[in-house]
Amino acid sequence: MKPAAFDYVVPRTVREAVDALGAGRDARILAGGQSLVLEMRLQRVRPELVVDINRVPELDHMSVDDGTLRVGALIRHASFERERAVPGPLGTLFSRAVVNVAHPPIRSRGTLVGSLAWAHPAAEWCALAIALDAGIEVHGAGGPREIAARDYFLGPFLTSRTPDELITAVRFPLLADDTGVGFVEHRRTHFCFAQVAVAATLTAPDGVITEARIGLVNCADRPVRARAAEQALIGAEITPPAGRRVPGDHPFARAGRxxxxxxAAPLPEPYADVEYRRQAVAVLVGRTLCEAARDRLSRTGTSQGGHR
Ligand SMILES: Cc1cc2nc3c(=O)[nH]c(=O)nc-3n(C[C@H](O)[C@H](O)[C@H](O)COP(=O)(O)OP(=O)(O)OC[C@H]3O[C@@H](n4cnc5c(N)ncnc54)[C@H](O)[C@@H]3O)c2cc1C
Incomplete structure (x- = not known):
């Protein structure tokens, strides 16, 4: 199918982009186009106006300042494939997560911010934003504001951003050097979205977990922060099990359950019913926590660990 007819503008500044969005027409931003163009071709989305932000230089910027990574709206998924693109354990976590986003051609055009804007429940970046307490910077007719990730995702493809607001950037707090990180994804085929995926970070200054962050991908109608599981880990030893299997009485297996x-509040999918998906959550959370514990061990060289 071909898209329905639409007008097309190419703003050169954030102001021009915001003015185009606020002009009272059904307008959509075009960033990487990896979701929008497909939806337009299927005529599931029929905007009157497409606002192409690819010529707005101020959006093509990534910076680290005062313990925060700021990712502009034109930074592509592929920018995070190199572990050192982002400092510290956050760079490791991003590089492990991003290779699960679609495949290389899509990662070379699609953007992290576009993924947050699209808000697919199976999008890896959305779960990372929730788990890491990201802040989403938006700019509309009323000026700029920041939305906390926990207040941003309202449902599948539904967010608290208003249609006249452009997302200019997203801010992630950097992780302390002795934080362990893990990301594990299960998908039916290489080309599918995640059936279930889990992002986790563990902090354990003296070998005892003081903070855990767990983000669940495609385990509800929106990305989920697994707060009950995080709480269940506080005070547990960070020592991972010796083998690949996580014994049922290990704290990581308990947190998975x-x-x-x-x-999790998984919805049934054609290839996976709710019971299967709950079981997958339990197993994957356990495995991701093991990966995070081993990652921390490799950073600190000891299960007792050190501070930043
Ligand atoms: C075959 C295939 C497989 C895929 N697999 C995965 C996957 O496994 N995991 C995953 O996460 N994604 C996957 N994707 C989606 C891909 O990651 C997209 O790149 C991403 O969802 C959207 O980013 P984009 O920059 O291409 O946005 P676009 O397609 O340009 O825009 C998407 C939506 O967000 C809006 N938008 C974009 N940027 C902004 C902004 N700055 N402010 C306000 N609104 C904005 C647009 O108006 C549009 O509604 C897949 C896509 C395809 C085609």
Missing amino acids: VAAEQD
Whole structure:
């Protein structure tokens, strides 16, 4: 199918882009186009006006300042494939997560911010934003404001951003050097979105977990922060199990069961019913926590660890 007819503008500044969005027409931003163009071709989205932000230089910027990574709206997924593109454990976590986003041609055009704007429940970046307490910077007719990720995702493809607001950037707090990180994804085929994926960070200054962050991908109608599972880990030793299997009585396996029973609210999918998906959450949370614990061990060289 071909898209319905639309007008097309190419602003050169954020102001021009915001003015175009606020002109009272059904307008859509074009960033990487990897979701929008497909939806337009299928005529599931029929904007009157497409606002192409690819010529706005101030959006093509990534910076680290005062312990925060700021990612502009034109930074492509592929920018995060190199672990050192972002300092510290956050760079490791991003590089492990991003290779699960679609495949290389899509990653070379699609943007992290576009993914947050689209708000697909199975999008890896959305779960990372929730788990890491990201802040989403938007700019509309009323000026700029920041929306906390926890207040941003309202449902599938539904956010608290208003249609006249452009997302200019997203801000992630950097992670302390002794934080362990993990990302594990299960998908049916290489080309599918995640059936379930989990992002986790563990902080354990003296070998005992003081903070855990767990983000669940495609485990509800929106990205989920697994707060009950995080709470269940506080005070547990960070020592990972010796083998690949996580014994049922290990704190990571227990946290997995808590996540599956209390945090996740999976919906049935054609290839996976709710029971299967809950089981996948339990297993993947356990595995991701193991990966995070081993990652921390590799950073600190000891399960007791050190501070930043
Ligand atoms: C075959 C295929 C497989 C894929 N697999 C995955 C996957 O496994 N995981 C995953 O996360 N994604 C996947 N995607 C989606 C891909 O990651 C997209 O790149 C991403 O969802 C959107 O980014 P974009 O920059 O291409 O946005 P666009 O397609 O340009 O825009 C998407 C939507 O967001 C809006 N938008 C974009 N930028 C802004 C902004 N700055 N402010 C306000 N609104 C904005 C647009 O108006 C549009 O409604 C897949 C896509 C395809 C085609």
